[in-house]
Amino acid sequence: MKTIFTLLLLFPSFLLFAQDESTGTVRGTIAGSDGLPAANITVSITRSSWGSISNEQGKYIIRNIKPGSWTLKISAVGMATQEKKIHVAAGQTLTVDFRLKENAAALREVVVSGRNPDKVNTGVAKMPLKNLENPQVYNTVTSAILKQQAVTDYDDAMRNVPGISRTWASTGRAGDGGAYFALRGFDAQPALVNGLPGLTSGDMDPADVEEIEVLKGPSGTLFGGSFYSYGGIINTITKKPYYHFGGEAGYQFGSFGLNRVTADINTPLSSREKIAMRINTAYHSEGSFQDAGFRKSFFLAPSLVYEVNDRLSFHILTEILQEERAVPPVFFHSDRLSALPFKTIDALNLDPKLSFTSNDLTIRNPKFNLQARMEYKLSGRWTSQTVFSRGTVKSDGIYTYIWDDDSTEADHFSQYFHDEQQTTYTTDIQQNFNGDFNIGRLRNRLLLGLDFFNQHVVDNGSGWGWARNVTPQGDVNYVDPFSGDTLVPVYLTKASIDNLLAGTEPAHSNISNSSYAAYVSDVINITPGLMLMASLRADYFDSKGERSTDEDDFSQFALSPKFGLVYQPVPDKVSLFANYMNAFINVAPAEVADPDGSNPRIKSFKPEHANQWEAGVKANLFSQKLSATLSYYDIRVSNRVVPVAGNPNDQVQGGKVGSRGLELDLAAYPLEGLSLIAGYSYNHTAVIEGNDMDFYSEPGRSPGGQGPQHTANFWGTYTFHKDGLRGLGLGIGGNYAGRYKVIDNSQTGVFYLPAYTLLNASLFYEGSRFRAALNVNNLSNTEYYIGYWSVNPQKPRNFVASLSFKF
Structure with a gap:
């Protein structure tokens, strides 16, 4: 690993001397009709792979252009495309400026879906690539869509992404208390912020979200094995400062006591130097559609940018979240061993309005996230990015879940409680x-990277306490499911639960682990329309386990490759792509024994791996009025640890799970003011090899948490542009989820959650300074459920009214 690190540090220097000056450069500034800088405008040279995107100062630069006559084009959703003829000479730096017909400030908040299919993305591949150049599939949800749909809950943003569905909301519990999603049949959580660790054990606040990127497929090559990424990974891109004063203040109120106040304030800090600050903040208070439950939070996210000169800049972001909630328990309606007496929601007869908790039983999930980034232009061809992040997330309070422990009565379920007292610290440094x-004639876009990640977890929580039995209709008894004795009642008060947990054995755990990685990725233009991507990560994982002992220490090494091929039969309009992608998870050693419990010993394992093959087509047609992605993928996970047949005390590595599916994503702007997005996904996930007697790895069965097989999404808005109705708009959309197998096992039987269709609508007015909107979600008041081996009722019809003022 030391050798790899050294070579990566020296490699740019070798290449600097190896390059010639046979190409040219184009740079310039893009401004709106108001004279203000226009950011996020795509600049490209037609019929080539060269391109860039304007920054917050409206500046762009395109390097390594082959000498000759070309057409330079600028484009973005919501603006008219402009083109200029240019001639580039070897060694020349050509300056070409643009002045838009549109107001730059209005473009920043353009009320369309905000998807720009021609936009250069720098985060998905950790290098500047257009969507048509990238062999990986990804979807984005912009802040414009969040505003159109009055999204106050981060999770609701995912309803705009095909192939992903929520399996349960945030529980607040330690370690993995954030919301769970099924993405291409595997677990996913929003674990990255600006491509860096951004763990949470509670909810994410959307106040400082510029866009959410959902990267599809195993993503370990660039992002490592510290985040579960077999089906993909969720990356949140935050709002960045810009160099003029502006902002927006908003208030939202709605069903179930929703009150939300937000502010987005940007200001330059110096008239002589390029320093700017942006502050996003939100206060959120909301009740529940059930008989108990609430959420109160305060979010603050200041960010700072300092552009020292044309070569050096600094970017700093801090996110602070204080959150307290009363969280309804996850209803696990099976012990995963016994035959289910009910196979449908109707047979279970769960009352969706019951929370099985009280507002006296709360959990706090404070979060702190600091990111600092230094960018430096080493030369006209090389840039350096040094990043540092430090995060702290905590689970502090009562977590509870319901479990089918009561074997005496089929409709009675045990409820357990636990006092969460865990803090996770993360540190990440990347170069x-x-x-x-x-x-020669081959253009190379090369990424070289080093990554150090450390996670330190301190747990001082209580043990687990059984409190009571409940029925799906809310009846309660205190008969111990193990002894049959009737115990003293435990009530849903903080004092009663504290008394219950006082007699349990507390946890005292202090665990630390680190990973050291080096990665390289190269995109080679064999021809302007034919591109090859080759990437590799070398990752060394070092776990110190409990700090009090070295008996549980272990280390593992993994290689994670990635390959992609893109061919554009119609340049800048259609691309055919294929990829091979990999992800991995480090597996801790386990204590095993013979069938009778004798001969205890420690067994070590190799990292678990996921491998994907995918092929498809991307299109950007009719002057960016229609963009589409269609792909087919096949993911295989190997090296899974499963119980040994005939020996419950032993484990073996060799389990396999397969996931395959089809995804379609569309965005269209057929008429002025009309914006449409739609998607469809099909997924089939099943265990390939495992243990016939194990609930989690029975071959031929669904492993759990894979989500519905069929999903579809749609959202459309129309804004009137004629006098009299100018600024008035309508929005309508919805989601479909097919029947979902949340339990699939030969011993327990199969339990289905029913299919559902949701309809949402919006009526809004958008002025130059003022916006007012009314959104109604679940318009038809559909009763529906999500789950992960569980049954979780979801919101009935609800409304959100929004008022905002821009300055």
Whole structure:
């Protein structure tokens, strides 16, 4: 690993001397009709792979252009495309500026879906690539869509992404208390912020979200094995400062006591130097559609940018969240051993209005996240990015769940409680070098990176306490399911639960682990329309386990490759792509024994791996009025640890799970003011190899948490542009989820959650400074459920009214 690190540090220097000056550069500034800088405008050279995107100062630069006559084009959703003829000479730096017909400030908040299919993305591949150049599939949800749909809950943003569905909301519990999603049949949580660790044990606040990127497929090559990423990964991109004063203040109120106040304030800090600050903040208070439950939170996210000169800049972001909630328990309606006496929601007869908790039983999930980034232009061809992040997340309070422990009566379920007292600290340091150069006639876009990640977890929580039995209709008794004795009642008060847990054995755990990684990725233009991507990560994982002992220490090494091929039969309009992608998870050693419990010993394992093959087509047609992605994927996970047949005390590595499916994503702007997005996904996930007697790994069965097989999403808005109705708009959309197998086992039987269709609508007025909107979700008041081996009722019809003022 030391050798790899050294070579990666020295490699850019070798290449700097190896390059020639046979190409040219185009740079310039893009401004709106108001003279203000226009950010996020795509700049490209037609019929080529060269392109860039304007920054917050409206500046862009395109390097390594082959000498000759070209057409330079600028484009973005919500603006008219402009083109200029240019001639580039070897060694020349050409300056080409643009002045838009549109107001730059209005473009920043353009009320359409905000998807720009021609936009250069720098985060998905950790290098500048357009969507048509990238062999990986990804979807984005922009802040414009969040505003259109009055999204106050981060999770609701995912209803705009095909192939992902929520399996349960945030529980607040330690370690993995954030919301769970099924993404291409596997677990996913929003674990990245700006491509860096951004763990949470509670809810995410959408106040500072610029866009959410959902990267599809195993993503370990660039992002490592510290985040479960077999089906993909969720990356939140935050709002960035810009160099003029502006902002927005908003208030939202609605069903179940919703009150939300937000502010987004940006200001330059110096008239002589390029320093700017942006502050996003939100206060959120909301009750529940059930008989108990609430959420109160305060969020503050200041960010700072300092552009020292044309070569050096600093970017700092801090996120602070204080959150307290009363969280309804997850209703696990099976012990995963016994035959289910009910196979449907109707047979279970769960009352969706019951929370099985009280507002006296709360959990706090404070979060702190600091990110600092230094960017430096080493030369006209090479840039350096040094990033640091530090995060702290905590679970502090009562967590509870319901479990089918009561074997005496089929409709009685045990409820357990636990006092969560866990804090997780994360530290991440990355060094990335990006180069754009030619070797002969082959253009290379090269990424070289080093990554250090440390996670430290301190747990001082209580033991688990059985409190009572409940029925799906709310009846309660205190008969111990193990002894049959009737115990003293435990009530849903803080004092009663504290008394219950006082007699349990507390946890005293202090665990630390680190990973050291080096990665390289190169995109080679064999021709302007034919591109090859080759990437590799070398990852060394070092776990110190409990700090009080070295008996549980272990280390593992993994290689994670990634390959992609893109061919554009119609340049800048259609691309055919294929990829091979990999992800991995480090597996801790386990204590095993013979069938009779004798001969205890420690067994070590290799990292678990996921491998995906995918192929499809991306299109950007009719002057960006229609963009589409269609893909087919096949993911295989190997090296899973499963119980040994005939020996419940032993485990073996060899389990396999397969996931395959089809995804379609569409965005269209057929008429002025009309914006449409839609998607469809099909997924089939099943165990390939495992243990016939194990609930979690029975071959031929669904492993759990894979989500519905069929999902579909749609959202459309229309804004009137004629006098009299100018600024008035309508929005309508919805989601479909097919029948979902939340339990699939030969011993327990199969339990289905029913299919459902949701309809949402919006009526809004958008002025130059003022916006007012009314959104109604679940318009038809559909009763529906989600789950992960569980049954979780969801919101009935609800409304959100929004008022905002821009300045």
